[in-house]
Amino acid sequence: MLNVIRHEAIVELNLARPPVNALSLELLDTLCLTFDQAVADGARGVLLSGAQGMFSAGVDVPSLIGSDRSQVRTYWRAFFSACARLANSPIPVVAAITGHSPAGGAVLSLFCDYRVMANGPFRIGLNEVQVGLSVPECIQMALRRVVGPYRAERLLIAGAMIDSEQALGCGFVDELTGVDQVVPRALHWLNELLALPSHAMLTTRAIARADLSTAYADVDALPLDDFIDGFFRDDTQAVLQALVARLKSKG
Template identity: 80%
Template sequence: MLNIIAHDNIVELNLARPPVNALNLELLDALCTAHDRAIADGARGIVLSGAQGMFSAGVDVPALLGLDRAGVMTFWRAFFATCARLARSPVPVVAAITGHSPAGGAVLSLFCDYRVMANGPYRIGLNEVQVGLSVPECIQLALRRVVGAYRAERLLIAGAMIESEQALAYGFVDELTAVDQVVPRALHWLGELLALPSRAMLTTRTTARADIGAAFADVDALPLDEFVDGFFHPQTQAVLQALVARLKSKG
C-alpha cells in the first residue's frame, strides 16, 4: 500500500495501492504514520510519489459510498489530517507526480513545497465540482497560493482537468520531465535545497508557508460537518453513484 524508500537523508513515500492508488482510510493513515516516523528518524526531506502513469486517482469513491455518516466523517477527517501533515511538515516535501493526478491526488500535491510532473498526456486538476463535490476554502487557499486567485477561480469552478504542459504554464506544477525521471528530478531539487544553510532555509520556509500552516493548525476546527453534509446531498450522491456505475461498466 505504501513503499518507504530511503535516499540518504531523504525518504520517499511511494503510493502503492494498485491499480490507481485510490485514497482510502488505510492509505491515508499509512501516509501520516510514515511521514511522522520519517521525521522522528531524522529525515531532512520527503518525496511523495506514485506509479508511472498514475500518481493517484484521488479518493476511493466506491468504498466511500458504502459508508455511513460516521464512516464518511472518519475518512474525510483523515484526508484533511493528511493535508495538514504536508502543509505543516517541518521538512520540505516534493510531490513526484508520476502521471495522472485528479481530485484528491492533485490536492495532496498542492500542500507540498514543489511539484515535478511527468511530461506527456497526463492530466491534473481539482475536478471535484464535476463529480458533485464542493471545494472547501482550505483547499481553495492551497490552489490560490500556487496559481493565483483568478486562475484558481476558473479552474475550481469548472472542475478543470489540464494536461501537463498547461499545468506548467499555469504554475500548477514547477517542472516537467520524462515519466521515469520524475522521482530523480524531485530528489535533485530537494538535494539542492537541503545543501543551503539549514537554519536560514527552514526559518524562511516556515514564514513563507505560514498561511497554509495556519489554515491547517487544527483539523477539528475545519468545517468537516458542513463538508460531509454536502457529500450526502441528494444531487452529490446521484452524481457519485453514476460515476461509480460508469467505472464498474468499464471494469
C-alpha cells in the same frame, strides 16, 4: 500500499495501491503514520511519489458509497489530516507527480513545497465540481497560493482537468520531465534545497508557509461537517453513484 524508499537523508513515500493508487482510509492513515515516523527518525526531506502513469486517482469514492455519516466523517478527517501533515511539515516535501493526478491526488501535491510532473498525456486538476462535490475554502486557498486567485477560481468552478503543459504554464506544477525521470528530478531539486544553510532555509520556509500551516493547525477546526452535509446531498450522491457505476463497468 506504501513503499518507503530511503535516499540517504531523504525518505520517499511511494503510493503503491494498484491499480490507480486510490486514497483509501487505510492508505491515508498509513501515509500519516509513516510521514510522522520519517520526521521523527531525522529525515531532512520527504518525496511523495506514485506509479508511472498514475500518481493517484484521488479519493476512493467506491468505498464511501453506502457508508453512514460517521464512516464518511472518519474518512474525510483522515484525508484532511494527511493534508495537514504536509501543510505543517517541518521539513521540505516534494511531489513527484508520476502521471495522472485528479482530485485528491492533486490536492495532496498542493501542500508540497515543489511539484515535478511527468510530461505527456497526463492530466491534473481539482475536478470535484464535475463529480458533484463542492471545494471547501481550506482547499481553495491551497490552490490560490500556487496559481493565483483568478486562475484558481476558473479551474475550481469548472472542475478543470488540465494537461501537463497547461499545468506548467499556469504554475500548478513547477517542472516537467520524462515519466521515468520524475523521481530523479524531484530528488535533485530537494538535494539542492538541502544543500543550503539549514537554519536560514528552514526558518525562511516556515515564514513563507505560515498561511498554510495556520489554516491547517487544527484539523478539527476545519469545516468538515459542512463539507459532509454537501456530500450527502441527493444530487451529489446521484452523481457519485453514477461515477462508481461507470468505474465498475470499465473494470
